[in-house]
Amino acid sequence: MEIDQCLLESLPIGQRQRLVRRMRCDQIRAYYEREKSLQRQQGGIRVRAPPAHRKKHRVRFGLADAIQDAVIRQDDKEVLRLLKEGADPNTLTSSGGSLLHLCARHDNVFAAELLIERGLNVNLQDEDLWTALHVACVCDHADVLLLLLLLTGVNVLLQDVNGNIALEYASEGTETSYILRKHLEEHGVDVSTVHAMKMQRRSTMLSDVRKLVATRGSLNQPNDDGVTLLHIACASGYREVVSVLLESGADPHPADNNFWTPLHLAAKYGQTSIVSQLLRHRANPTLLNCNQDKPSDISPSEPTADMLLKAEESWLQRLKDPSAPLPSTDQCYDGGSHDLNTPIKNLNPLGLSISKRDSLLEKCAMFREAGGALSRQPSQDNGLDGHFSSGAGKLEQVKLMPPAPNDDLASLSELTDSSLLYEMQKRFGNDQIYTYIGHILLLVNPNKELPIYSTLVSQLYLSSTGRLCSSLPPHIFSSAERAYHMMLQERRPQCFIVSGESGSGKTEACKHIVRHLTARSSPKGFALEPRMKHVSLVLILFSFFFFFFYTSNTRVYTHMLEKSRLVHLPPHQHSFNIFYMMAGGLSPEESSALNLSNVLAHRLVSSNRGKTPSPDPKVNRH
Numbered sequence: 001m002e003i004d005q006c007l008l009e010s011l012p013i014g015q016r017q018r019l020v021r022r023m024r025c026d027q028i029r030a031y032y033e034r035e036k037s038l039q040r041q042q043g044g045i046r047v048r049a050p051p052a053h054r055k056k057h058r059v060r061f062g063l064a065d066a067i068q069d070a071v072i073r074q075d076d077k078e079v080l081r082l083l084k085e086g087a088d089p090n091t092l093t094s095s096g097g098s099l100l101h102l103c104a105r106h107d108n109v110f111a112a113e114l115l116i117e118r119g120l121n122v123n124l125q126d127e128d129l130w131t132a133l134h135v136a137c138v139c140d141h142a143d144v145l146l147l148l149l150l151l152t153g154v155n156v157l158l159q160d161v162n163g164n165i166a167l168e169y170a171s172e173g174t175e176t177s178y179i180l181r182k183h184l185e186e187h188g189v190d191v192s193t194v195h196a197m198k199m200q201r202r203s204t205m206l207s208d209v210r211k212l213v214a215t216r217g218s219l220n221q222p223n224d225d226g227v228t229l230l231h232i233a234c235a236s237g238y239r240e241v242v243s244v245l246l247e248s249g250a251d252p253h254p255a256d257n258n259f260w261t262p263l264h265l266a267a268k269y270g271q272t273s274i275v276s277q278l279l280r281h282r283a284n285p286t287l288l289n290c291n292q293d294k295p296s297d298i299s300p301s302e303p304t305a306d307m308l309l310k311a312e313e314s315w316l317q318r319l320k321d322p323s324a325p326l327p328s329t330d331q332c333y334d335g336g337s338h339d340l341n342t343p344i345k346n347l348n349p350l351g352l353s354i355s356k357r358d359s360l361l362e363k364c365a366m367f368r369e370a371g372g373a374l375s376r377q378p379s380q381d382n383g384l385d386g387h388f389s390s391g392a393g394k395l396e397q398v399k400l401m402p403p404a405p406n407d408d409l410a411s412l413s414e415l416t417d418s419s420l421l422y423e424m425q426k427r428f429g430n431d432q433i434y435t436y437i438g439h440i441l442l443l444v445n446p447n448k449e450l451p452i453y454s455t456l457v458s459q460l461y462l463s464s465t466g467r468l469c470s471s472l473p474p475h476i477f478s479s480a481e482r483a484y485h486m487m488l489q490e491r492r493p494q495c496f497i498v499s500g501e502s503g504s505g506k507t508e509a510c511k512h513i514v515r516h517l518t519a520r521s522s523p524k525g526f527a528l529e530p531r532m533k534h535v536s537l538v539l540i541l542f543s544f545f546f547f548f549f550y551t552s553n554t555r556v557y558t559h560m561l562e563k564s565r566l567v568h569l570p571p572h573q574h575s576f577n578i579f580y581m582m583a584g585g586l587s588p589e590e591s592s593a594l595n596l597s598n599v600l601a602h603r604l605v606s607s608n609r610g611k612t613p614s615p616d617p618k619v620n621r622h
């Protein structure tokens, strides 16, 4: 692909990334074409054309999904096309936000302008009552902020569920903080007015609740959503209101229609002292909300999560033995100084715990050490050290290259086919096997063990926001970390698309992703690792084992899940592994009780004309 190198300078980063992705795709396509023609010349394996009668299956996404995706990818042309095709500019995201929230999050000024022109409500609040302005401030996206201030009648004083206006999420010294302060000043609003406004809301609720208590009104009366006064006070961080309600006998654990208790809300919004207040009043920390989360699972603050985990333990202990002594509340539930929304100026983006931010400093310090190579004691937290680590007791070798300007191919000053290939080859020579193109991660299989997958490295990539960390080199753990945060922020499942030719390292990459995610889940006390093991066991049982010969000595095997196999078994193929395992594992009594005296004689298991596999699926692999 020919690119005018002079034009490159003027391209914004989003467009550069798209360009590089296209160039890389073209290179891979050219590589495959060349391979195919070589194989044909050598009379080797022919790539079979798909049968003419087979229908091409196309996956179609709805306009609502497609436009969200286009906004995130900064694909301006596509956004325009989808809007013309009838995509609704008022499409809501899974967290109740608008497309403008997405623009603010992904710094997409062009799409924001298009949407505003089409009359999108700029003051729409998502389910946490955040406006697009809140999002632009958190992400420090000054261009979107300016657009919102200049072009629209955006209300800069709208409060979110914590009672915070957008300014309170703009970190001190950033461009967004400066612009918004100036804007407020010009409109006669100073920060003390804002503070007074917030205090007013808090004090109005406090006096209302006191009146209600004095008139013996119902403190537990829920609204249509099942939300009580305690839910509101806990989410907003109104400590005095929470105290009055609890002291006056309000139920400490009412659940709303989605099974959220006040403890869930206080935990989610980092209100540590309120969490401790609720626990002192015997709020149940083991209740699950509609997402099957306990309060400790959703707390972004480590001190709060720890406090909740301790409370869960003692709660369960007391269920078994009601005479067990209660923990000393002052010792166990002392979290008064950790509230996330108290030192508002110190809030890090997306309201996550401040303590996590410090780990970033640690990371920078580590890379200051010569060559970026270091030795540390392995962490004792869990047994997640995989086969690449040196094992417990020994020093854990970690060798990460320091971050380099060519970590992201989209940032190269020259973008040509040869410059891309040259950089990747150079990086590969330095054992820099990972390279970014924006958020896409390229991997070149090193075919040798590199000391870059230990628990310590996994911990280095833990981040409080999920953004790519500029002080660390590209890594699969970084992609896993980003997916984890996207899942929390967008509240929808994430998926990895791992593609490459056979042997390129897809399976290993997936294993590293799972390792990082399981390691990440452990500190919060809901370790994923045992669950992952169960999932793979179920997968093995309810899949059937399938292999075919690729060349005379390469066997390709895979586990396939295919429901149609329950009623029809293709010739020469096997049924689900579970049947063969049952045949080998059931005792005669169990078999006869299940009317399966001879499982292998069953029509659905015996109809294959191939060799009957062993009851042990592992044996079938070899």
Ligand SMILES: Nc1ncnc2c1ncn2[C@@H]1O[C@H](COP(=O)(O)OP(=O)(O)OP(=O)(O)O)[C@@H](O)[C@H]1O
Pocket: 445, 446, 447, 448, 449, 450, 500, 501, 502, 503, 504, 505, 506, 507, 508, 509
């Ligand atoms: N990150 C890595 N570090 C070291 N070695 C690796 C890495 N990734 C892959 N390998 C090596 O390459 C081999 C093949 O990798 P893997 O099985 O992941 O390929 P694949 O893309 O899943 O192949 P297939 O598509 O045939 O299943 C591995 O057995 C391992 O030896």
